[in-house]
Amino acid sequence: MVRVVVVGGGLAGCGAALAAKKAGAEVTLLERSDMLAGVAVRTGDTRGNGWFAGQHELNFLGGGELGALMDSIKMYEGVKFPDAQKHAFIFNTGLIEPRLRKTLQDAGIVVHLKSRAVDVVKERGWLRAIKLEDGRLVEGEAFVDCTGTRGGIAFCNKYGKGCVMCLIRCCSFGDRVSMVEKAGGKEWHRIRGDGTPGRISTGLSVYKDTLAPWLKEKLQREGLMWVPVPPELVDLSKLGSMGAGRSREFVENLIIGNIGPVAKIFGFLNVSLVELRRIPGFENVHIEHPGSARTGHVSAIAMAFRDNSLKVDGFENLFCAGDKAGETSVDAAMLTGYLSGHNAARRAARRAPLALPTSLAIGDWIAYSTERYGSGEGQRKASYVMSRGEYWEKMQETGLYTPDVNRIRKRVEDAGLAGVMSSRMV
Numbered sequence: 001m002v003r004v005v006v007v008g009g010g011l012a013g014c015g016a017a018l019a020a021k022k023a024g025a026e027v028t029l030l031e032r033s034d035m036l037a038g039v040a041v042r043t044g045d046t047r048g049n050g051w052f053a054g055q056h057e058l059n060f061l062g063g064g065e066l067g068a069l070m071d072s073i074k075m076y077e078g079v080k081f082p083d084a085q086k087h088a089f090i091f092n093t094g095l096i097e098p099r100l101r102k103t104l105q106d107a108g109i110v111v112h113l114k115s116r117a118v119d120v121v122k123e124r125g126w127l128r129a130i131k132l133e134d135g136r137l138v139e140g141e142a143f144v145d146c147t148g149t150r151g152g153i154a155f156c157n158k159y160g161k162g163c164v165m166c167l168i169r170c171c172s173f174g175d176r177v178s179m180v181e182k183a184g185g186k187e188w189h190r191i192r193g194d195g196t197p198g199r200i201s202t203g204l205s206v207y208k209d210t211l212a213p214w215l216k217e218k219l220q221r222e223g224l225m226w227v228p229v230p231p232e233l234v235d236l237s238k239l240g241s242m243g244a245g246r247s248r249e250f251v252e253n254l255i256i257g258n259i260g261p262v263a264k265i266f267g268f269l270n271v272s273l274v275e276l277r278r279i280p281g282f283e284n285v286h287i288e289h290p291g292s293a294r295t296g297h298v299s300a301i302a303m304a305f306r307d308n309s310l311k312v313d314g315f316e317n318l319f320c321a322g323d324k325a326g327e328t329s330v331d332a333a334m335l336t337g338y339l340s341g342h343n344a345a346r347r348a349a350r351r352a353p354l355a356l357p358t359s360l361a362i363g364d365w366i367a368y369s370t371e372r373y374g375s376g377e378g379q380r381k382a383s384y385v386m387s388r389g390e391y392w393e394k395m396q397e398t399g400l401y402t403p404d405v406n407r408i409r410k411r412v413e414d415a416g417l418a419g420v421m422s423s424r425m426v
């Protein structure tokens, strides 16, 4: 039996572990904190626009577990985001972690929580083992780095406003450690307008009980609301700092969603609590995460250079996924997670990794971002997502976006790849 070791238990790492297991490998998942799901515990929306096609492709490729998990915690369908995302739904973020834990347990994946990887053992281009903080070695034939790109404290001190005690919880579990970096691989950072590396991630959640009763009641009923921001608080210069293709409505309104345990403000960044409380309905609001509305953790640090199979440049048996691969969002983490884990199992069995063809949305999207990041052009931009911005436009032009599930099934079959991710490779 070949062994695959996945480092990082966010959505990407969980997808990688599931795919490697289905391909026949013995899988160990190492997570530095005390729970799975990573930053997905405060996300909330999925499958908007082109992600619909991407997720259906993944399902027909044989990787449907995480998509089914999301369906099982769906709260609101037909929600209207300003960028008019078709198919998007809001899920209960409070349920994602227990469902992930159960899904991985049922699949027979060995999960080690509170197991922070701090180094690698390698021979030339081959990794042999991951070294844990307590000195233990975890050996394998292939490895996946899903450690994300957020924090730790040193980066937040240097490139942010210091530690804001965010949901990454470096104070409790230690900083993120990149396996690619430890192996001597090359990484890249996003660059802000002023040349500073990384971005400030300011996803903001508030306690629902501190909203005005009329607002809370409407939010519970409708799931997503647009609350107009008073004109004196509208600052359109924030648009440039937001994710790919965000429209001005995200600045002119508070787009607030009920994501289960708390309410989340989508896309709005850098307001103080004093300003927030000037918005009708928010007069007594309390912020849950990160405790202050004015700043957040540093993100988009330490992305790996990788090819279209998600193999890290310069290494034979090291793969990456999710934020680490430069692909940000819950859907991106799931799609790349599965591909990386599947390919790690192939590599462990000395088989060639699979790069999905550009006749598939997932293959075309990964190839597009590989090319953009590699040329340096994409490194200055927001990440390429299927839900908005330039890649979503490309999907519509090329027909890779379609709401017709049968067409999606057919293109996977035509590529000869139906069910490939549920077939044993080992």
Ligand SMILES: Cc1cc2nc3c(=O)[nH]c(=O)nc-3n(C[C@H](O)[C@H](O)[C@H](O)COP(=O)(O)OP(=O)(O)OC[C@H]3O[C@@H](n4cnc5c(N)ncnc54)[C@H](O)[C@@H]3O)c2cc1C
Residues within 6 Å of the ligand: 007, 008, 009, 010, 011, 012, 013, 030, 031, 032, 033, 036, 037, 038, 039, 040, 042, 043, 044, 045, 046, 115, 116, 117, 118, 146, 147, 148, 149, 150, 175, 176, 177, 178, 201, 202, 203, 204, 321, 322, 323, 324, 327, 328, 329, 330, 331, 333
């Ligand atoms: C506040 C917030 C809100 C967001 N909202 C949305 C949204 O609504 N919709 C959407 O599509 N996207 C959203 N995103 C983006 C999306 O959540 C992420 O792109 C995605 O979840 C990243 O998944 P990941 O697995 O790649 O990384 P992470 O979730 O960052 O997971 C990385 C994991 O690796 C672990 N780790 C790190 N170093 C080590 C180590 N050395 N050893 C062991 N483990 C380690 C970490 O503890 C963590 O669990 C949001 C992000 C944030 C921060």
